[in-house]
Amino acid sequence: MLKVKGVKKSYKKGGLFSTERQEVLKDVSFECENGVCLGIIGESGSGKSTLGRLMLGIEKPDHGSILFNGKEVENREVRLGNISAVFQDYKSSINPFFTVEEAIMEPLIIKNKNKKENQSKIDQLLYRVGLNPSYRNKYPHELSGGEAQRVGIARAISAEPTCLLLDEAISSLDISVQTQVLNLLKELKNIYNMSFIFITHDIQAAAYICDRVIIFKDGKIEEIVEIEQLKNVQSDYAKQLLQSLITF
Amino acid sequence: MRIFKNLSKDKLATISVTVIVVTIIVGLFAPFFAPHDPNQVNMSLRYASSSWEYLLGNDHLGRCILSRIIYGIRPSVLWVLVALFISVLIGAVLGFLSGYFRGKVDAFIMRVCDIMLSFPGYVMTLAIVGILGVGLGNILIAFILVKWAWFARVIRTSVMQYSELEYVKFSKASGISDLKIIYKHLVPVTFSDIAVISSSSIGSMILQISGFSFLGLGIQAPNAEWGMMLNEAREVMFTRPELMLAPGLAIVIVVSAFNFLSDALQVALDPKLLNSKKRPQQKSPTTTVKIQKKEVAH
Ligand SMILES: Nc1ncnc2c1ncn2[C@@H]1O[C@H](COP(=O)(O)OP(=O)(O)OP(=O)(O)O)[C@@H](O)[C@H]1O
Numbered sequence: 001m002l003k004v005k006g007v008k009k010s011y012k013k014g015g016l017f018s019t020e021r022q023e024v025l026k027d028v029s030f031e032c033e034n035g036v037c038l039g040i041i042g043e044s045g046s047g048k049s050t051l052g053r054l055m056l057g058i059e060k061p062d063h064g065s066i067l068f069n070g071k072e073v074e075n076r077e078v079r080l081g082n083i084s085a086v087f088q089d090y091k092s093s094i095n096p097f098f099t100v101e102e103a104i105m106e107p108l109i110i111k112n113k114n115k116k117e118n119q120s121k122i123d124q125l126l127y128r129v130g131l132n133p134s135y136r137n138k139y140p141h142e143l144s145g146g147e148a149q150r151v152g153i154a155r156a157i158s159a160e161p162t163c164l165l166l167d168e169a170i171s172s173l174d175i176s177v178q179t180q181v182l183n184l185l186k187e188l189k190n191i192y193n194m195s196f197i198f199i200t201h202d203i204q205a206a207a208y209i210c211d212r213v214i215i216f217k218d219g220k221i222e223e224i225v226e227i228e229q230l231k232n233v234q235s236d237y238a239k240q241l242l243q244s245l246i247t248f
Numbered sequence: 249m250r251i252f253k254n255l256s257k258d259k260l261a262t263i264s265v266t267v268i269v270v271t272i273i274v275g276l277f278a279p280f281f282a283p284h285d286p287n288q289v290n291m292s293l294r295y296a297s298s299s300w301e302y303l304l305g306n307d308h309l310g311r312c313i314l315s316r317i318i319y320g321i322r323p324s325v326l327w328v329l330v331a332l333f334i335s336v337l338i339g340a341v342l343g344f345l346s347g348y349f350r351g352k353v354d355a356f357i358m359r360v361c362d363i364m365l366s367f368p369g370y371v372m373t374l375a376i377v378g379i380l381g382v383g384l385g386n387i388l389i390a391f392i393l394v395k396w397a398w399f400a401r402v403i404r405t406s407v408m409q410y411s412e413l414e415y416v417k418f419s420k421a422s423g424i425s426d427l428k429i430i431y432k433h434l435v436p437v438t439f440s441d442i443a444v445i446s447s448s449s450i451g452s453m454i455l456q457i458s459g460f461s462f463l464g465l466g467i468q469a470p471n472a473e474w475g476m477m478l479n480e481a482r483e484v485m486f487t488r489p490e491l492m493l494a495p496g497l498a499i500v501i502v503v504s505a506f507n508f509l510s511d512a513l514q515v516a517l518d519p520k521l522l523n524s525k526k527r528p529q530q531k532s533p534t535t536t537v538k539i540q541k542k543e544v545a546h
Pocket residue numbers: 011012024042043044045046047048049050051088
């Protein structure tokens with residue numbers, strides 16, 4: 001269970017001597033229970049990825065706290081084997097010196113030192129994300145963007161984390177693979193009781209997989225809605241956002 | 249192991265490695281390889297040209313040039329390598345600390361570096377030698393003190409750039425320890441940067457050591473050192489230019505060997521470059537066809 005309480009974050013703006021700061025997150029609070037898929041929707045530059053980085057403990061919030069099962073997510077031990085992520089930029093998602101196999105092995109080896117078991121698991125994982133086992137020995141520069149992204153997803157789910165953050169993870173995939181991955185995520189949610197934080201622009205994908213959606217704007221939560229209630233959003237911004245989708 | 253395999257495919261790299269390894273071994277066991285005592289003066293053989301007994305001839309005091317070159321490897325190459333290694337090590341540790349952890353650690357280390365770098369290198373070295381006294385050891389200490397800040401700076405920039413990447417973020421998010429991330433993800437990618445900056449400074453360090461020897465601050469007179477041999481030969485540059493040849497070539501060969509090796513290492517380490525090296529051969533027929541088409545069109 002992930003609990004975000006009163007989180008604020010600002011970045012330095014401008015040159016070396018400027019003291020001006022840009023507030024990226026302004027007092028954000030929400031919760032995500034185990035086994036829930038939480039969507040975060042918002043326009044570009046609204047601070048979604050920043051919020052994601054804070055939830056992963058990569059950066060520290062200026063104010064407030066982020067707790068995972070009651071403990072500070074900043075502590076490495078709290079995250080170890082429990083939290084995982086897939087990021088937006090697939091180009092640098094895999095170490096250029098690693099083969100696909102080595103990349104997926106990295107989080108796997110934390111939980112299970114047995115190499116043989118891990119090997120067969122990698123085959124299974126690759127199959128699940130729609131890749132042939134022959135991809136094992138490829139280097140990242142030999143993969144297409146979508147393939148690299150799928151390896152990233154396989155790597156993220158390999159250690160069966162309890163919480164998985166996907167930051168625009170499926171945007172670079174084509175529709176058929178997108179649905180395949182979405183179905184895989186749904187399946188995993190049921191098997192392992194995983195919870196997802198699903199950051200996206202794509203409301204349809206969010207609606208397909210999420211139980212609850214946070215509508216995010218300018219570093220603030222505009223509205224939190226259950227997916228069944230998506231039609232009856234209250235705030236103007238959320239209405240506008242949905243409107244633009246329908247007219248599409 | 250993969251690195252060695254890749255390197256052995258590259259001819260230039262193989263030659264460079266051979267040159268470096270031979271130089272180091274010969275330098276380490278100089279008394280064993282040198283045919284004569286490098287400091288033995290024999291005025292009857294003054295400026296003698298090469299003979300079977302003295303393969304590279306004799307210098308202005310009739311000393312065996314080959315033996316002097318061989319003994320000169322120790323200060324000119326071996327000790328320079330030691331000094332370089334230590335300063336790169338210090339630079340790398342501090343560079344990784346400040347590039348990876350950022351924040352206050354970074355600010356502190358970088359301010360210290362700024363202070364070190366604000367003095368001109370030669371002046372710093374002279375000052376340190378002035379305080380510690382004349383001698384090769386002190387010059388090497390001065391080198392380490394002057395150079396580490398520069399290495400720390402360059403390595404920090406490289407580390408910073410790579411620790412922004414998503415695979416490092418993924419490892420951080422999965423709770424893998426910082427030490428492991430640095431060792432597995434950052435050292436391999438920054439290694440080629442480190443190899444390039446170190447190999448490029450080997451040349452300048454060898455030349456600087458020679459410069460200080462010339463000023464009488466480094467190696468003391470009778471002992472052999474390549475830069476000093478060059479200086480001795482300089483006096484008779486127009487009458488006997490061949491005397492410059494041996495030490496000059498020795499410096500050029502060793503410095504180029506290190507530079508070629510660093511280039512080759514970059515290729516051998518990078519899976520991307522390695523494959524792209526094979527591909528153009530397969531693709532080349534199509535490109536020539538394209539060129540021909542263009543020519544026809546004109
Ligand atoms: N490390 C940083 N330093 C300074 N400013 C930053 C940093 N990271 C993000 N920002 C700023 O924070 C704002 C939000 O960025 P963020 O990446 O969180 O947006 P986003 O909602 O993920 O957008 P997108 O949908 O395009 O990915 C941007 O205006 C950006 O300029």
